[in-house]
Amino acid sequence: QTFWAVVPAAGVGKRMNANRPKQYLELGGQTVLEQTLARLLQAEVFRGIAVAVSEEDGYWPDLPIARHPQIIRAPGGKERADSVLSALHALAGQAATDDWVLVHDAARPCLTITDIHHLIATLRDDPIGGILAVASHDTLKNVQGESIIGTLDRSYIWRALTPQMFRYGLLKSALQTQQGNPAITDEASALELQGWQPKIVAGRPDNIKITRPEDLALAEFYRAQQTL
Numbered sequence: 430q431t432f433w434a435v436v437p438a439a440g441v442g443k444r445m446n447a448n449r450p451k452q453y454l455e456l457g458g459q460t461v462l463e464q465t466l467a468r469l470l471q472a473e474v475f476r477g478i479a480v481a482v483s484e485e486d487g488y489w490p491d492l493p494i495a496r497h498p499q500i501i502r503a504p505g506g507k508e509r510a511d512s513v514l515s516a517l518h519a520l521a522g523q524a525a526t527d528d529w530v531l532v533h534d535a536a537r538p539c540l541t542i543t544d545i546h547h548l549i550a551t552l553r554d555d556p557i558g559g560i561l562a563v564a565s566h567d568t569l570k571n572v573q574g575e576s577i578i579g580t581l582d583r584s585y586i587w588r589a590l591t592p593q594m595f596r597y598g599l600l601k602s603a604l605q606t607q608q609g610n611p612a613i614t615d616e617a618s619a620l621e622l623q624g625w626q627p628k629i630v631a632g633r634p635d636n637i638k639i640t641r642p643e644d645l646a647l648a649e650f651y652r653a654q655q656t657l
C-alpha cells in the first residue's frame with residue numbers, strides 16, 4: 430500500500446494574534462511547521478508530503494525543508510478544506526484512487542510517530558478510513574442563548590484530531606462535492622455528508638492544535654515529555 434501526507438499550512442492564525450502565521454512561530458529551535466513535517470518524515474511511511482502554502486507566503490521559501498525531495502508544495506485555498514483539496518490536486522499525477530492520504534494540520538507539532546503508526550495499523554485494511562480522536566472528559570452542554578437546554582451523553586462524544594486517514598479518490602470526491610459547505614471543518618465531516626461512517630481511533634490527548642497564544646508553551650511542554 431502507498432501512503433501520502435497532506436499538510437494544510439495556509440492559514441493566517443488569526444486567533445493566535447502573532448506577528449506572523451502561527452506555523453512560522455518558533456518552537457524548540459525551529460518553526461512549528463518544520464517540527465510538524467519532521468515528525469511526518471520520521472514516521473518513514475510517506476511516499477510524499479503535499480504542503481498547502483499561501484501564494485503570498487514569504488516564509489516558506491526560506492525553510493530548508495522546502496527543498497526536501499519528499500515535499501511537494503501546493504497553493505493554499507480560502508478555507509482549510511480548499512487548501513486540502515488543492516494539495517490533493519497536486520498529487521493527482523502520482524497518487525492512485527486507493528492510496529491512503531493522511532491529512533495533518535501544520536499547527537499540530539506534538540503528533541507522535543507512535544500515533545501515526547497506530548492510525549495506519551488500525552485502518553490499513555478498512556475500505557474508507559478514519560481519524561485520530563480523544564474522548565471528551567468535560568461535561569458538554571447544549572445551549573440556546575444564555576440557557577442550558579440539555580446535557581449531552583458524554584460517552585458518545587469524541588474530539589476530532591488529525592491525522593485523518595482516507596482513500597485518495599474518496600476523499601477528493603467528497604471534498605469536491607462539499608466545496609463551499611461551511612459545515613466541513615475536517616475531512617471526516619465531508620465523508621459523513623456523503624453517507625460514509627469513518628472510524629474513530631483513540632489518539633494521544635497531547636496532540637493539540639496550536640490555536641491561541643498559550644498553546645505554544647503547552648506544545649513545548651508536551652514535546653519535552655514525549656519519547657516518541
Ligand code: CTP
Pocket residue numbers: 436437438439440441442443444445451452481505506507508509510512513534535536537638639640
Ligand atoms: N489552514 C489552511 N488554509 C486555510 C486555513 C487554515 O491550510 N485557508 C490550515 C492552518 O494553517 C492550520 C490548519 O489548517 O495548520 C488548521 O486551521 P486553524 O487552526 O484554524 O489555523 P488558522 O486558520 O491559521 O487559524 P485561525 O482560524 O485562528 O485564523
Ligand code: MG
Pocket residue numbers: 440
Ligand atoms: Mg482557521
